[in-house]
């Protein structure tokens with residue numbers, strides 16, 4: 001896609017996520033990677049529901065602001081994910097309610113904080129590791145993301161929210177929505193005994209639908 005089409009995609013999906021209540025206030029950020037390695041990222045302190053194509057920031061692969069409004073303070077973790085995941089072309093980071101609630105719980109096993117509940121969870125998200133808490137925009141957050149991003153399409157930042165990457169913005173949005181719905185299921189199920197997907201079922205899904 002050309003740059004103007006990608007800018008239009010960011011505006012369209014920002015409005016969709018805001019309209020669905022997954023983005024609120026000025027929380028969250030979206031980005032896409034272009035073929036030349038630059039990224040288009042939503043401006044800092046902007047509402048995802050009311051973006052215009054021209055204000056979207058362009059940032060070099062090294063993190064230098066090139067054009068548009070000042071970029072998201074999280075542009076550095078977006079760049080870290082792109083560096084570690086050559087297949088990724090888009091990233092969605094939001095503060096949606098159920099995913100953030102999951103990020104505020106104490107988790108014994110931080111390598112995967114979602115029980116394997118449904119096929120689409122396995123297909124779209126895979127394992128969801130929890131990263132420690134960092135202040136938003138902290139470069140140490142980008143370093144922590146860099147260490148783990150290579151093996152994970154999605155990550156959860158403690159007391160903050162998820163980072164989800166995809167082959168396209170649509171792919172990343174679909175995966176983000178699946179994550180939010182899965183987190184909602186976790187709270188809906190609560191303490192009731194859960195029938196988890198078996199290791200065999202998960203292996204079968206990963207073989208049939210490789211990420």
Ligand SMILES: O=C(CO)COP(=O)(O)O
Nearest residue numbers: 028029044045072073136
């Ligand atoms: O989600 C956010 C911080 O983690 C929003 O930050 P920005 O407004 O700088 O994109």
Ligand SMILES: [Zn+2]
Nearest residue numbers: 028136160161
């Ligand atoms: Zn955030």
